[in-house]
Amino acid sequence: MISSVRISRSSSALVSAWLIAACLSGCVVSRSEPTLPPGAPPPGETPPGSTPPAPGPGEEQPPPSERPPAQGPRQFRLGPAATALVTQAHAQAGSGEFGQAAATLERALRIEPDNPLLWIELGRVRLGEGNAAQADAMGRKAVALATGDPSAQAAGWRLIADSLRGRGRDPEAAEAEQRAGALSPH
């Protein structure tokens, strides 16, 4: 798998390295199972950037220019095309073909450019090839896109933590890890 991830001495780093491996082998695919809090809309109805349902009864209809804030709980998942490409990218990254894996993930991103899960996947591949700076930037991009989805945001922060650790910036990494933990404890 991803052998070139820098693993430092601390045990938390070992855990997170294991998480990377686990994630590359299927965390995204497993996300396609809806795991939603009760009362929330089904995931298929909250694609990235969608607005929540119309305001409740008794509230005035907003003027046409106004869009209600997209603050409802969300759960990102991948469509079938992106899922297939992510599976293919995992296989490519698994045999060390990071360039191919990245190209495959870019195909998926052209289909779902706003999906934070894909940015995290691409960041993981970049980290795998030793490009921690791009991994960090993609983690931040994912966190921004994942607003409203704590578990996707947490995954973004974990990517940022790993990329910081890869560059020896352990205190900042611990901070990022903490943010991830606060959003979604494992």
Place this chain on the structure above:
Amino acid sequence: MALYVLYLDLLVTHQFEGRRWTLPAQVYAAPLELYAGLALSPAELEGELQRLGYRRTTALDRPGTYRVQGERIDVALRPVRFADETRTATLLSVVAGPKGLESLRDGAGQEVPVLRLEPLLIGSIFPIHGEDRIVVTPEEVPALLPAALKAVEDRKFDSHHGVDPVAMLRALWVNVRARQIEQGGSTLTQQLVRSYFLSTRQTFTRKIREAIMAMALDAHFTKADLMNAYINEIFLGQDGDRAIHGFGLASQFYFGKPLAELDLSEVALLVAVVRGPSYYDPRRHAERSRARRDLVLKVMAEQGIVKAEDATAAARRPLGVTSRPAGAYYPAYLDFVRRTLRRDYHDQDLTEAGLKIYTSLDPRAQEQAEHALERELARLDRQHKRPEPLEGALVVTTPQSGDVIAIVGGRNVGYDGFDRALDAHRSMGSLVKPFIYLTALESGRYNAATVVQDAPIDVKLANGRHWQPENFTHEVYGPVPVVRALAESLNLATVGVGLDVGLPKVADTLQRFGLPQPPPQVPAMLLGAVEVTPLEAAQLFNGLASGGFRNPLRAVRAVISADGKPLKAFPLEVSQVASPEAVYQLDRMLVEVMERGTGRGARAVLPAGLTVAGKSGTSSDFRDSWFAGFSGSHLAVVWVGYDSDEPTGFTGSAGALPVWAHIMAGLNTSSWEAPMPEGLAEMHIEFPTGLRVAPGCSDDMVAVVVPGDASIPAKPGCSFPDNGNPVTTILNRAEQWLRGLAH
């Protein structure tokens, strides 16, 4: 004489033995990804297949064909090499409904989650002397072609020794009688020698030299070798600076498909063109070339190469040439590709080494953009009646990936000349304003509801002169909220904000977003006295469209060598250049530009309900008309002006905006609806005053997004059900929403 013959013999064998055609790099557009859910109508899918030279049949008998069966389209896909994958010929069944693709299955009926069509060949990077070609192997040549060539050009090809004395004497007799050279009588071998070794000047000594060399070639090489060389060498058309050599490229050039797929009538047409690519140009002289094609067909039937009834049927077919030549379609885009690659490759690598270059060009978007620009410029020319025609340029990107999907460098799109998208450095005018307000938002001292003064400004410059900017209307608007100052592009209010946050800070923002040169730090910079090309403006706005992340805009995705090895990839890169919170607040104001500001004219053209964000730009004295704006999935920047830098007399809203709106309307694009970052709150303010109002409390209000802890003065007499804290408002709304779900 004997020595001369020996010399020619050595020359011919040596050069021909070591022959290697220089292979210009071939450039491909982005492949179309097909998957269930893609918004592509059956007609559009068929259009894409036809663009790739696929032919509709009932039999689906070979790669490069498709058949339509109700809602299902079966496609026999050709083998294809992508930058990262090679695929053999395969069958695909697509069910396409009115809402888009419903399912994809392979030949065995298995579901296919995603599959890309082959990329369209959009051109090649040919050398200065202009020879462009696609080399084909004998296996890629339809058997009809050599047979037809022999029948028409050289019937004794298989038996003669390089020359055909009878034919030569006959030609000589005709020429002597006419006192000039009219008839060739050359064998295919002689034609090959002429094209390969000699100039085209016709003299008798050259004729002799040609004959000796042809005999030498014939003595040393097999007929099959010579035929293959002929098929790859011969000149078959001219396209501007580009000389079309070989039947492989000619097939793409005239029919937009591989040589192997040509039918009888198409082969006959190419053979007809051999005799005079300019005289028998099927695009310019359709009747003439048709007559010669039919003659070729008749000869083929007489010689027993095809059945007479097949020849007759083929003669009934239309010429079948594409309306535009394949390749060199998109000079401005190829220009950008060439410049990208020049950093890593020598010219010779590009023009000779047979590289394959995969780009992000979206042919549909490119064509939309070209049409929109041409149509709107023609309309503006009619309105304004100046002796000089208006010019324009534009760039379209997909912001999250940083892919440049279309570039138009001028209204004469086929002309490989001045590329305004890359080379026209023009004042950006009010396009600079979003970056001033972004700087202000980042300072923490401003938000969308902050009231700023639109008041006369007098700045004493270093040279002792005074700078006194004015509003476009020459009026002064007094206190206005930031959202209105931006929406209405008020100069005085903006300059006030810019001076307050500081020129160096604004300059820094521009550079973070990708301005290549530091802007001049003079107050006039705040009104856009900064020169940018349309491509640079696209880079700047791309960062706003992708939430404060900068992607280096790219046209090239990957380069592979002639034998399929990956040479270079240009991977997706991002870097965060501004806080997502500040960019979101700004983008929401850019949405208001479109709703009620200088961009509202686009409404009439855009699909109903499409949320877009943008900014007009007008430089001083109306010399430049700009519009830059984005949806959820596309960004377009349009410039309109005169090459002479004469004033146009119109604003960005009047010139560039209609072009922009037509491009956006033509793309299959989605609404801008980025998620609101945490810590921000949406509230309503009165558009003229900036005072906070409750819904229903004012008839001129606008929704803005401000930091959650911002305190905005309320309009007197306006009652707020929740004591007015915007965060409480949102919590209440969320609660009501959840309650609504529980019912």
